[in-house]
Amino acid sequence: MNTEIVADRIYLTPLAVSDADEMVKVLDGEDLYTFTGGSAPTLDELRARYTRQVLGRSADGLQEWHNWIIRVRDDGQAVGYVQATVMDEGRRAEIAWVVGLPWQGRGYASEAAQAMVDRLGSRGVVSVQAHIHPDHAASAAVARRVGLSPTGLFNDGEQLWQHDREKSP
Template structure:
């Protein structure tokens, strides 16, 4: 079982008892504002997402980690790696992503978890390059991306939701872990 510990977080595979807290995160319009078309997910939608995320682990050898606070055991959200197959520009790449509940914003958890995930991607999984995608205007995500040392490459358009997405990237030669 793949787990990563940071000073404050445990990044781990998903458990059955993660469904309800993750569904609460996905049901918050503030959390989902920059995701897809901004629609929230209900319990069933979250269950389907968790199933897809676990399947990606089995198929790719990486995926989205549940992010748990070490101090309290609370589920804060997710971070991890995924293949953005919905976006033709980068469909063959691996992206780092995150989503945390609002009580966990502004405390550096997203940056801490994403940094550990990027290190996992480049050093443990041997990837040569990782991208990050975010909606143009999502300043919080752009801030995390900058902290990761990723550089902007271009802006593209989401093929389904017709919103501008900024593509950032880093490769192994640029990574300073």
Template sequence: MFAPTYPRLTGRLRIRPYRADDLDSVMSIFGRADVSRYLNWEPMDREAATALLERRLKQTRIEHEGEGLGLVVAERETDRFVGEVVLRLMSEASRQGEIGWSIHPDAQGRGYATEAAREMLRLGFEELGLHRIVAECDPRNEASIRVMEKLGMRREAHHLEAIYLKGEWVGSMVYAILASEWRAA
């Protein structure tokens, strides 16, 4: 069982569990086509956002392999919702994790994804004891690739036409960072 303490505070951000009153915020980000553009879901209506929020409300601790943390990224001083970060335990035996992020377009370009993801890497390596953390994205998602590079992740693979997404074949870019690389940085 891995149950971190919350909130996780960074210089500008408050990373905290979702609350039932976050539904409008969930709709405001995941209801947008520009946010879902490179992801395998369509913009969410209220029903889909409610289902996501119900899942996220439980994602505050990890009890079994395959489970993850799904947390709100909010501004530290005001608690204004700006996005989310996720960290999933992919393999307990091999101590492998996967990280992901989404930031509301109104709050993009300020380094928030990088700042929040860095805290999740810290959590993954220093508290959960992971050995390797990966992130994957559509090769056209240049902002996300830039975040991975700023985090010190290495490009491990560029799979061609690996996913059939929204009517077309798209590639998959895989980045990773080892615990040893994290410590060295």
């Protein structure tokens, strides 16, 4: 599943540890962490994170990890990432997206998230979920665009958004 995904204006490349060199700049800026908490990773922290993520699964084997870098088709520049943690024997995925501050507001997150959700669906995932801070209007808009709806359930201050394909008409 971790192969390149091509969309209209962007394409998603499978995560590689070497992406840290470019992504450390994309993920810079304190405002990027307003709703998620934390702070911009250092290059060493990002390389260590990517080293764990490229393994593709949790130590117990119950989760598959799929991570892609969002790149603009015109010039190949990295602008963010999307990720999916697939569980329940491939039937459920927790998804997330981050687009760097200079590239926000251009629809890249929506386009990338939709491309990822389409790929997940083609691989048998029927339930897609995301946890979104209730004040994060931009992420809520992305979630709506990919078919997720708020559930009213909260965990650590974030609301669960969900779409179940098998329940849809």
